[in-house]
Amino acid sequence: MTELTKTLELKLVEPTAHKRRKLRETREAYQQALHDAFDADCTTQTEANDIVVEYDLSGYAKNALKQYVPQLTTTYNADELHDDHPVRFTNEGLRLDHKPENAIEWYIKIPHHEDYHLWMPAQPNPEQRDWLEALHAGDAEIGESRLFEREGTWYLHVTATRDVKDGSEVSADERTPIGVDIGEASLVTVCHRDDHGSPTAPELWADEGKTVRRLRKTYFTATRRLQTRGSERIADSIGDDLWNQIDDVFHRVTREVAEYAESVGNPVLVLEDLTHIRESMDYGEYMNRRLHGWGFAKLHAQIRYKAVESGIPVKTVNPRNTSKECHACGEVGYRPKQATFTCTNDACWVSEYQADVNGAINIADRYLSGESRSREHENDDDSAEDGARLTAPQDSHADADTQQETRGAYAS
Template sequence: MTELTKTLELKLVEPNANKRRKLCETREVYQQALHHAFDAGCTTQTEANDIVVNYDLSGYAKNALKKYVPQLTTTYNAGDLHDDHPVRFTNEGLRFDHKPENAIEWYVKIPHHEDYHLWLPAQPNPDQRDWLEALNAGDATMGEGRLFERDGTWYLHVTATRDVEDGSEVSAEERTPIGVDIGEASLVTVCHRDGHGSPTDPELWADEGKTVRRLRKTYFTATRRLQTRGSERISESFGDDLWKRIDEVFHRVTREVVEYAESVEDPVLVLEDLTYIRESMDYGEYMNRRLHGWGFAKLHAQIRYKAVEKGIPVETVNPRNTSKECHACGEVGYRPKQATFTCTNDACWMGEYQADVNGAVNIADRYLSGESCSREHENDDDSAEDGACLAAPQDSQADATTQETLGPYAS
């Protein structure tokens, strides 16, 4: 096992005037406390505590300062301080909330002062979704957080640590690609080719697809009725319960996908590139709501981080026509039913095939053809969209006076 630590980058999304003012207040008071303790030459946490305890900051920021100031004076031998040090928080000061049903999926709790914190929408680095998902699920350990502003935009950096298995030295060409098709009928379908090139051992999570469809339909129908009646609080609580149940299904299925990969020699899991999927989704308002909110990004992230923990590589490919092409001859066919693919090539031996398995094999073949890609996300927007109303966590009072740091600090 190898322990990996990464700094996760999140951009806070357009705080309103009130929240922006509170963020500025937190930064200003933090800078005052930092400079005061530094100018006093504090070399121990006790000395720093005697100073920072008098400032109107959350306990999480004070605890971070008590550790940071002695490092500056004794370890780094800093001669002076600049004026824009990031605001540091201990690991218990921050909390994430995932709302996959919303246009902006992620929210972060930022401590303001002793008994008050702010909930803010946040946009993660698209390449770090798997790490954030692992952190949110408790499969990675949170370290210190740093809040700062650059060119009018607020950012939060959080360190995360997790153990991963050491990967094998097998080259990419020697690996067995396993196509992973995520859909609405079958939640996930996986399949790979055997040594003779024939599709083998497909596995479909169709019942789980039905369960999630039912829960999502219940969510949209019930919350709409509750909101019409003015029962916003009941609506939010009801929705949280349903999405928790959906999340449990997602975690179980993605764990079983990785277990399937472990049963294959030298596997590589092949997923469809989400950026291309989002660009091609335009099936009208109703279907767009269903597909955008279906959970592609969440399933991708969970598969990725769970595969990394097992030392299994993950690649992405362009999904263009993976559900329309015949895996046997490459001819574009059609789907007379949701679960059936029909090849239009009279010379092809296949005729009809299970549609999701056909798609999974095509995804795996894209890797074999060298089409695996790691596309740049130019607009930094990789959040799943949904037609549901925005249900964000609300700012609230919080007791942050006696919190203890559990994880490592990043210097």
Template sequence: MAEFTKTLELKLVSPNTHKRQKLRETRDAYQQALQDAFAAGCDTQAAANDVVVEYDLSGYAKNALKKYVPQLCGNSYDADELHDDHPVRFTNEGLQLDHKPQNATEWYVKVPHHEDYHLWIPARANPEQREWLEAVYAADAEMGESRLFERDGTWYLHITVTRDVEDQSAVSADERTPPDESGEPCLAGLDRTPIGVDIGEASLVTVCHRDNSGSPVRPRLWADEGKTVRRLRKTYFTAKRRLQKRGSDRIAASYGESLWKQIDDVFHRVTREVVEYAESVENPVLVLEDLTHIRENMDYGEYMNRRLHGWSFGKLHAQIRYKAAEQGIPVETVNPRNTSKACHACGEHGSRPRQATFSCSNDSCWVSKYQADVNGAINIADRYRSGESHRRSGRTSGQKAGADDSATDGASLTGPQDSHADAETQQTTRGTHAS
């Protein structure tokens, strides 16, 4: 008999307008209380209680805050600043489950709002976790902390569950070390936690990994930074075109250098935070997409190709590599083919009805819609977990960057190459810490 812990995933099914509003009120009140308690430097539960007690939150959320804030303020995490969109945490008695197998949606969850006010909402579960969910309902497993968050307009719950299991069958295959080419377990990758790194336009960088049970946890998106870089690039092209028409090439060059310095500052901050994220994960390996494959497979039409070939994949890759090396964190690369098209849950190909949304084509998959960049990051991590990885692209160390600007050091990506100004992406990508 051994004790195992798993993170159960529940997707809240179509809450009505009233319940969505209440969920948003809970999230907003929680995040404000968290910000205020953190700003006050509450390093004890008593100090945190003095701050959060005034907020319209359930006792379960307040008690979770009283434990979490002192960790942030030095006891465990020693965070310098808070990131946006922290999930709402509830202590172990916060949620309640109900099972109605006769209904189309079998599971229902009671989410605390504030005081004695709760919301009963139908929920769809990951079918691979059904046995664990039934064990919780039958009180044969112990529910731990739960976390509520919104991603791309859909609400989710992650619930930590612990139970005694008699054999190893309850351990997800994702927890086992992938074999090497000989079929034997790969000792070099033993216990490595692959962190998928997806680089794009909507979210400049997105990272995510799976926990020991195989559940995607703690995705982080640098969406605001992506918006900032798009704005700076658009400003660059607009100003450059106007100045060149006036014959002011020298001023245009000077102005461009200033804007690209601002972009470089964003790149350095984001890549530093990516490495800090990796440092918070046990035995991490950062997994990037192979730049040569990205360039070879990039064919989105003439206009989008100009935009994406000017997007500094190489520079971001290079900064992540050397900053990770400084901290002793390994970096691997994988072929990115179809990482943005496949569903991380079932493997079926889907579509992207919006820039930030992945839609799975498999009607029986528990994931109907997912944040597209997070889906891609999970697939990148899974590709390493399956055994496919190589430390460098096909270019040898002696080769220099060519016109395909896929250099590992990003040397050729010193400025934008678009002939049109960037169009502002109209989709809003929300960042979230899902665990």
């Protein structure tokens, strides 16, 4: 069995004027509490609690704020906040009801404040119906949810986790590990070894990497200029369009990664464990902006759930030095160019090698060496929930994070 986490998309169906007013009251109170706790530089849940406890919010929203604000100040190093964050609720706050006899089958309870909740009819993504049914039946666990409004329509994104059977009962030793390297030059690179141990069939999505870099550069340049002129609404519209284009690239590439894996006998996809990758990024302001906004976790999450839904197991390994070690001899080398790895061991047959392919092979080899490990940290999942959108307006496909400016970039 493999644990799979996914973000479920629900559109709230035509709320009454009263319910719209209550939703907006919740959003306004939440955003004010968020800004006040952030401006107070709260680095612990206790400090955040002292600020948010005074607001007219449900305990589920307050608890989500107490967890979120310290992340902003200690993990993401945010300098300032965007004005349109989704309202977060902890998992205890929501209830799902199913009325198959009704024209609108699904209903969701949204907390307003301590003694008042809103039952709302909801239209789910039809492709996620089985997940909703699993939640309702108790076969999946509900996680954090996020409420937001876009162009007059309200949405709720709910994180769900459940166990999915592996595609076959093949033992780990019989699996063919496919290393998956997520990078900036090549958006994704995959490679595995053949029966003789030689790297074979590498595939790189380098053109897609160029496309995403171009779209992101356009996004940052255009939105900054428009925000400087005070054209916030136009900036948001342009940002939504550009990030929808980026999101389309992400979904196509991750689908093709799953298809690549299906072409290999008894595959297992091996990814880097990205739990702490953002905290270790410190390459100067320019590179920090690019790397924090690259969407590592989002690609990681999409590859994971698309693979598992296809019956392909996914494992993670320690990412330390996967891009720096030579896949042939293990010597720590260097990268004179983004796409080139150079081995410093004169006795090694490798002198120069494609850097992303070298990294993908190292990732696969760590599975073979027994370094594959399960997720061990409390908040360590691969959902498009936390960190999955590091730099974008909220995403209709995967998660409800909205823009939040950080050190010249955006992070969620």
